[in-house]
Amino acid sequence: MTQLTAPRETRIGRALEHLRNGSTDEFDVVTPFDAVEYTDPRLAARERNLVFGRVPSIVAHGSEVARAGDFVTLQMPRNKVIVVRQADGVVKAFVNLCRHRGALLEEQEKGSCRVFSCGYHRWAYGTDGSLRAITRDATFGKVDRARYGLVELPCEERHGFVWLVDDATQQIDVAAWLGSPMDEILGGYGLPDLVCYRAEGFDEPVNWKIMQDAFLDGYHIQYAHANTAARHIHTNVMAAEDFGRHCRFIAPRKSIDRWLDEDPNGTSLAPHVTETHFLLPNSTLLRQPDHFELLTFRPHPKDPGRSRMEMRLLVPAVEASGMSDAAWTNLWDKNWQILLDVLHAEDFPLLRSSQAGLESADAGGMLLGRNELANQVFRRELGRLVS
Known part of the structure; x- marks a missing residue:
């Protein structure tokens, strides 16, 4: 396994050699694990606090809050959150509750506004979190408005993504968290220039780590996706x-097979691979030949047997694509539908059954293989965060 960054064509060449040899990059050891890791509420609480409450994770693409006042709301493992674009272009995040009596401040999943107004007593807050209005304030009593604005969470926009730390007492530094190799890699992709064509969330009765593992795994494709992905990967x-x-890996598409017995002779093989990036703690970013797909996985605030997956399709803007609006829409609608079909028909049923099996009282010990390299990295690094 290579530890340092290498040119893409070199890495593709290594994947081609694996195809010729029936081999793959491998982790150092086979690693045992226990079913309780996916069912224990105490461990789930540690993950919420020591992982999502300490380190940055991706919650949106910047194009989803493109203009001042644009917002999205989401459920993080520790807080309900509003993410909103400021007048100066910066993105901020706040706990989604009114500081009067705790009512949910914004119930829409996304939108645009100049103020957030509580439906309970109509207290109002600016998009910068400041407390702007207390209804009937003459009879309410004196309030330090500077103290009772919305609670701000650490938030940063970098490489086209909005990152969040789910604890108001912490700091955020995305570049430091990524480290120089991955920060440089993401910086070279032009991700801020893409648009989020479609985003959707799915609440599933599955532990978030089972979900994340499935989308780092190149071992199951032939068996779980025999008539879909396995035809191509x-x-x-x-x-x-x-x-x-973090880690990244190249997986060859079957269109590369013509080069098994033929020298590429300088021809780029990039159109014949998918490149996956695992961004600790909970994101899989897939680099396809003409677009990116972002998959994120978050634990439920209370139940270790539930989680939320969010899927985003990140594509060149129609103006940059050279396509007509209709052709552009048709292309990405088809891509999105393919992703949805595989997810609902193949991935989710298998993952639900995995959670059900792991909840057995006598599940026994299980194993991660050396060939499940990205899964091994995920488990190793998550263990360091919660230890």
Whole structure:
């Protein structure tokens, strides 16, 4: 397994050699694990506090809050959150509750506004979190408005994504969290220039780590996706780079097979691979030949057997694509529907059954193989965060 960044064509060449040899990059050891890791409420609480409450995770693409006043709301493991674009272009995040009596301040999933107004007593807050209005304030009594604005959460926009730390007492530094190799990698992709064509969330009766694991796994493709992904992607072949907290790996598409017995002779093989980036703690970013897909996984605030997956399709803007509006829409609608069909028909049923099996009282010990390299990195690094 390569530890340092290598040119993409070199890494693709390594994947091609694996195809020729029936091999793959491997982790150092086979690793045992226990079912309780997916069912224990005490461990789930540690993950919410020591992982999501301490380190940055992606919650949106910047294009989802493109203009001043644009907002999205979400349920984080510790807080209900509003993410909103400021007048100066900065993105901020606040706990989504009125400081009067705790009512949910904004119930829409997304929108645009100049003030957030509580439906209970109509207290109003600016998009900068400041307390702007107390209804009937003459009879309410004296309030230090500077103290009772919305509670702000650490938030930063970097590489086109909005990152959040789910604890108001913490700091955020996305570049430091990514480390120089992954920060440089993401910085080279032009992600801020893309648009989020579609985003959707799915609440599933599955632990978030089971969800994350499934989308780092190149070992299951032939078996779980025999008539879909397996027609296009090779199974159990990856050329990986381990950056410590994060990793990325190349998986060859079957269109690369013509080069098994033929020298590429300088021809780029990039159109014949998918490149996956695991961004600790909970994101899988897939680099396809003409777009990116972002998958994020968050634990439920209370139940270790539930989680939320969010899927985003990130594509060149229609103006940059050279396509007509109709052709552009048709292309990405088709791509989105393919993703949804596989997710609902194949991935989710398997993952639900995994959670059900792991809840057995006598589940026994299980194993991660050396060939499940990205899953091993995920488990290793998550263990460091919660230890």
